[in-house]
């Protein structure tokens with residue numbers, strides 16, 4: 001039986017760093033707020049083989065896309081769907097924080113403490129959430145430790161891939177996946193009473209992009225300084241009301257562990273409730 005296909009309209013809020021994949025070389029996990037139902041709700045879309053997707057469908061964060069989706073068989077988390085990548089259409093882009101907040105602000109904020117507790121108790125608990133950040137203790141920036149065994153195997157498998165022409169655009173073989181130089185993780189407190197603090201790795205695509213595009217010729221200390229400037233000083237500036245978009249792993253033994261998929265940093269004015 002074919003899975004039921006639905007047309008979803010999604011404000012893209014999360015684009016994670018590419019991960020090795022034996023089918024496509026590398027794939028990206030995307031999440032956002034689905035707005036075609038009765039209430040805005042989280043949706044996770046995986047996989048997107050960005051390297052094989054032509055420019056016209058390479059959507060960015062805060063684009064609004066429409067895409068056919070269905071439930072996958074491997075991932076039973078309640079927000080997870082598989083996209084039909086040939087059906088993607090970019091229909092809008094929300095440039096202003098106020099417009100973004102009109103949608104993101106309708107999803108109830110939660111806390112990492114609550115997500116963690118619920119995920120350990122129930123495999124169908126929320127696996128994505130927006131978590132206001134009470135305080136950041138530290139942004140730890142460390143050299144990338146290398147791909148895992150499983151990832152190395154996927155990279156090796158992918159070397160034999162024939163070029164894919166998914167969109168009939170005559171794609172050339174795109175460049176290989178590059179390992180990042182640094183990874184980063186936040187130690188932070190959420191707003192739950194008695195929060196003991198959390199450590200979450202930053203999986204945002206932007207972290208790798210910053211390194212690839214702007215930090216190649218810098219020393220380690222200079223590069224770390226630039227990462228801190230962007231992900232600490234700017235995102236947590238005092239006029240911003242900053243939250244993390246967090247998500248857990250599909251692997252059932254890791255469901256209680258939430259990573260930071262992206263940072264939501266509207267100004268206080270743009271995040272203020274509208275009066276009318």
Ligand SMILES: [Zn+2]
Nearest residue numbers: 113190192195
């Ligand atoms: Zn907490």
